[in-house]
Amino acid sequence: MIPPLYYRKDIPFFYNKTETEFQQDVYERFDPMVIRQTALHLADDIWDKYPFQAVIDFGKPYLPKGKISSILEIGCGTGRWIANLAQVYPNSTCWGIDYSYQMLKQAHEYWVKGHTIYLDFSTKGFAKNLVLTGQQLKNLYFGLAKASDLPFEDASQDIIIHSFLLDRVDDLKKALMEMHRILVSGGKMIFVTPLNFQKATDWEQYSPPTKIHQLLLELNFEILEWTEDLTVFEPLDARGNAICWKCVGVVVVKK
Ligand SMILES: C[S@@+](CC[C@H](N)C(=O)[O-])C[C@H]1O[C@@H](n2cnc3c(N)ncnc32)[C@H](O)[C@@H]1O
Numbered sequence: 001m002i003p004p005l006y007y008r009k010d011i012p013f014f015y016n017k018t019e020t021e022f023q024q025d026v027y028e029r030f031d032p033m034v035i036r037q038t039a040l041h042l043a044d045d046i047w048d049k050y051p052f053q054a055v056i057d058f059g060k061p062y063l064p065k066g067k068i069s070s071i072l073e074i075g076c077g078t079g080r081w082i083a084n085l086a087q088v089y090p091n092s093t094c095w096g097i098d099y100s101y102q103m104l105k106q107a108h109e110y111w112v113k114g115h116t117i118y119l120d121f122s123t124k125g126f127a128k129n130l131v132l133t134g135q136q137l138k139n140l141y142f143g144l145a146k147a148s149d150l151p152f153e154d155a156s157q158d159i160i161i162h163s164f165l166l167d168r169v170d171d172l173k174k175a176l177m178e179m180h181r182i183l184v185s186g187g188k189m190i191f192v193t194p195l196n197f198q199k200a201t202d203w204e205q206y207s208p209p210t211k212i213h214q215l216l217l218e219l220n221f222e223i224l225e226w227t228e229d230l231t232v233f234e235p236l237d238a239r240g241n242a243i244c245w246k247c248v249g250v251v252v253v254k255k
Pocket residue numbers: 027074075076077078097098099100103145146147148162163164165168169170
């Protein structure tokens with residue numbers, strides 16, 4: 001792994017994020033976004049069940065039964081999926097990489113430091129003081145980097161996972177090339193994405209999803225699983241309003 005440029009609190013920065021980039025990033029600018037992600041992924045008690053369980057369940061059958069030395073989640077947000085795998089594989093080194101310091105701070109405090117997070121989600125009808133008790137996972141690390149410039153050596157990661165990321169990256173092809181570069185040969189990448197692009201150029205380049213299927217083949221991935229009808233419900237409030245995400249679920253192997 002390449003050494004970080006600097007640390008902010010306990011979070012290593014592998015990318016020198018400019019003040020303008022901080023300001024342009026919705027996950028830095030809008031506290032409500034970070035609060036929503038924290039509630040969604042860490043406040044299980046307010047939901048019937050963990051809302052993104054479908055993402056974790058999708059990946060499960062494709063994970064190796066034996067030992068894995070390294071697992072990486074890109075765009076990990078508040079770290080739920082990678083923390084789940086860090087517990088399933090306690091002898092693996094697990095990294096969560098994200099572009100937002102605010103997300104990483106929550107993830108690190110909750111999953112690594114074992115802090116209690118007090119969350120006010122009352123604007124969505126829940127109690128004012130939700131108490132989220134953290135854990136102290138010893139094999140989990142969080143750092144700031146961009147998906148298109150990953151701070152890992154070539155062929156260094158056994159498993160890469162990401163969810164709700166691909167339609168948010170600035171350069172989708174470059175990000176997939178980076179992921180291919182750092183995977184070991186025979187390593188797997190598992191991802192779920194609604195392909196809810198934010199830019200017209202991304203819609204032109206990558207919709208319908210068969211274009212991404214083709215791109216993965218061109219980048220020398222072998223496709224093990226491809227489904228276009230994975231539904232994920234993202235609850236919004238205490239009344240039960242929700243967004244229905246129509247996701248593509250993919251498992252590929254680096255040839
Ligand atoms: C919609 S959230 C998804 C978070 C989580 N993976 C989930 O499934 O809920 C997108 C996340 O990707 C991060 N992100 C966006 N662009 C990124 C990039 N170029 N490199 C790394 N992370 C990025 C954001 O900061 C945010 O935490």
